[in-house]
Amino acid sequence: QVQLQESGPGLVKPSGTLSLTCAVSGGSISNNNWWTWVRQPPGRGLEWIGEIYHSGSTNYNPSLKSRVTISVDKSKIQFSLKLSSVTAADTAVYYCARVRYYYDSSGYYIPYFDYWGQGTLVTVSS
Amino acid sequence: DIQMTQSPFSLSASVGDRVTITCRASQSINSFLNWYQQKPGKAPKLLIYAASSLQTGVPSRFSGSGSGTDFTLTISSLRLEDFATYYCQQTYSTPGTFGQGTKVEIK
Numbered sequence: 001q002v003q004l005q006e007s008g009p010g011l012v013k014p015s016g017t018l019s020l021t022c023a024v025s026g027g028s029i030s031n032n033n034w035w036t037w038v039r040q041p042p043g044r045g046l047e048w049i050g051e052i053y054h055s056g057s058t059n060y061n062p063s064l065k066s067r068v069t070i071s072v073d074k075s076k077i078q079f080s081l082k083l084s085s086v087t088a089a090d091t092a093v094y095y096c097a098r099v100r101y102y103y104d105s106s107g108y109y110i111p112y113f114d115y116w117g118q119g120t121l122v123t124v125s126s
Numbered sequence: 127d128i129q130m131t132q133s134p135f136s137l138s139a140s141v142g143d144r145v146t147i148t149c150r151a152s153q154s155i156n157s158f159l160n161w162y163q164q165k166p167g168k169a170p171k172l173l174i175y176a177a178s179s180l181q182t183g184v185p186s187r188f189s190g191s192g193s194g195t196d197f198t199l200t201i202s203s204l205r206l207e208d209f210a211t212y213y214c215q216q217t218y219s220t221p222g223t224f225g226q227g228t229k230v231e232i233k
Contacts, residue, residue, distance in 0.1 A: 038170075046170065046213060046224040061221040095169055102176045104157060111217040112160040112175035119169050 002027040004096050004117035012090075012124050018083040022096030022117055029077050030054040034099035036113060037070065037081045039092040047092075051099060052079055086124045093119040128152050128216050132225035138233040145201040147228045149214035154194045158218035161190055161199045164227075165210045173212075174199065204230070 008020035022035070029035065036051040050060035052070045060068050064083070072079040083090060097113040104110055129152035139145050149159065157177040162170035172181045174190035177197060187202040201208055209232055214225040 045226050046215075048222045048224070059220055063221070100175075102179060104176055106156070108156060108158070110158050110176040111222070112172060113162075113170075113215075114172050114175075114181065116169035116171070 002098060002115045004098065004115055006094060006096050006117045006120040008120060008122070010121060010123060012086055012122060013126050014087055014124055016086055016124075018081070018086050018090060018094075018122055018124070020081045020094055020096075020120065020122070021078050022080070023076075023078045024098075025077070029072065029079065030074055034111070035072070035079045036097050036099050038095045038097060038113070039090075040095070040119075041089075041092045049081065049083075049094075088124050091122065091124045093121050095119045127221055128155060128219055128223055130214055130216055130223050130225040132212075132214055132228045134228060135226070136229040136231060138231050139204050140233045141204055141206055143204045143233075145204050145208075145230060147199045147212055147214075147230075149192075149197045149199070149225050151195045151197075151216055151218075155216045155218035157193050158216055159190075159192065159197045160215045160217065161188075162213045162215065163208075163210045164213065170213060201230075206232075 003025045005023045012018045034051045037049040050070050052058045067084045069082040096117045098115040100114045101109040131150045159177045161174040164170045178190045189200050191198050211227045211229045
């Protein structure tokens, strides 16, 4: 069974850079999967941040694109998130997840997030 | 971005009730619609993918339907462990977006 575990500082100063890592166990990071980051501000809904393929290809949420970098380290079986120039609005629980695809009868590949990490709270404060 | 609107925002129900949550997309998303359950302090859990496919291990009392812009999550007979917040998610276009959530509370 695939397991994901986020790690990183729980407190980041305003204007600093948030850095998190997601360790993958129970499976290969190089299988035909994308890996993604989602965040959730306290008491609020879910926001997709971006995703990465094992080859290093990425897609980002345009609202965050100028500040986000997602990378993968296949040797360490992990992928990482960096978010620069953070403000209090970036305070959230950050989740990593695996993206899977369902091939439906119409010929579409439909993405969904099947395995999630437990999440880690990052607070932006001085 | 595609906007996902869930209704109701919250509902109160009793054990054994049939519960229906709806999700409407601001444009057609075919069947690119997933449903998640989230309990306080926990990560979201996948229930339904591709609008109507039940994730392995999820009880059969959960079902999903719909296509295009209108989708439904149904819990046929509510159990105590089903009290949680439910989110729909579209993955038709980037950025994937979630509904605002529907909180199912004990009546």
